[in-house]
Amino acid sequence: MPRAEETTLELDLAALEHNYKYIKSKLHPSTRLLAVVKAFAYGSDSVIIAKKLEKLDVDYLAVAYAREGMVLREAGIKTPILVLHAQPSNYSMVLKYCLEPSLYSRRVLLEFLKSAKAEKQKAYPVHLKFNTGLHRLGFSENDIDYIADTILDRDELKIKSIFSHLAASEDKSEESFSNDQINCFIKIAEEFTAKLRVNPFMHILNTSGILNFPEAQFQMVRTGIGLYGYGNEARFDSELLPVATLKTTISQIHYIEPNESVGYNRAFRSEGYQKTATLPLGHADGIGRQYGNGKGSVLINGKKAPIIGNVCMDMIMIDVSNIECNEGDEVILFGKGHSAETFAAGANTISYEVLSGISQRVKRVIIGT
DSSP states (O other): OOOOSOOOEEEHHHHHHHHHHHHHHTSTTTTTTEOHHHHHHHSOOOHHHHHHHTTTTTTTTEEEHHHHHHHHHHOOOSSSSEETTTOOGHHHHHHTTOOOOOOHHHHHHHHHHHHHHHTTSSSEEEEEEBBBSOOOOOGGGHHHHHHHHHTTOOSSEEEEEEOOSSSSSTTTGGOOOOOOOHHHHHHHHHHHHHHTOOOEEEEEEEHHHHHOOOGGGEEEESGGGGGGGGOOSHHHHTTSSOEEEEEEOOOEEEEEEETTTESSGOEEEEOEEEEEEEESOGGTTOOOOOGGTTOOOOETTEEEEEESSSSSSSSSEEOOOSSOTTTTOEEEEBBTBOOOOHHTOOOOOOOOHHTTTOOTTTTTEEEEO
């Protein structure tokens, strides 16, 4: 890997391919795979990641919002794109860029029908989401008759899939609840296909679902965090490779005396003679204040150095008293050798948050092919 000379998010496409193939190895040959590339592909680069996945023949891509799909289409992505939370105000964009919306309530169903009719669409592909226990978005089982009455005699829409989302697929203590969700989804699907006389494909599994509930693959599964190297369990993490490595360098080293302070509000005070290093990134780059005051740590020359004082907008200070290092040396915040899961745990959060929070001002560098 190239040595960092500035704050850089290194994206390893060979690691992405490894993770994609590992997840594919868990699927039946006929099971479709949808890759989630929302939120700049979990903080990396959605266009670069989507292009690599398209070369790997991924079946579907998914984004959260229509503008994310627009960016992919304008970059030349041809793979079908599911928009998980398309807003009615963006339905014209959905139609213009041939995006496939998730419809999840009576209101949005009517709104999209109106938009499709206005654009003279016929058999436009849509996906219907059902709530089976997560209680974020989704039709209820009681909405099936309404859906049938609304669209059976209409030709604007074609229902490509029905889907749901597991609430706790990574949690062994909630295995019974996950199975209840799966069984609820099966019941909904049976009633839906009978009343609407259609046969859409079904999907409910996310990354942890793929790994823990293989019997519920149905016709498609969705993976997000797994593609980027995290399986929510140590036994799966060991099989995956981090795609993103956040690196920076030491800007300056200070030698401080007892009872001197470091950073804003004098949040850190030395108890003895210490050596500190200042790094050129901060909460404007996605490393929030919750990582300060010893909660987070970084890796220098293979050794952990705690973050001290308050995280600043553009700088972080670390304690390197027991580490041989110099100004200009490389620092790893997370990635290979110091996972985002480990980094996030120090601040009592999760890999998803730290990965997706890396700001766009951080330089992206691509390695691998």
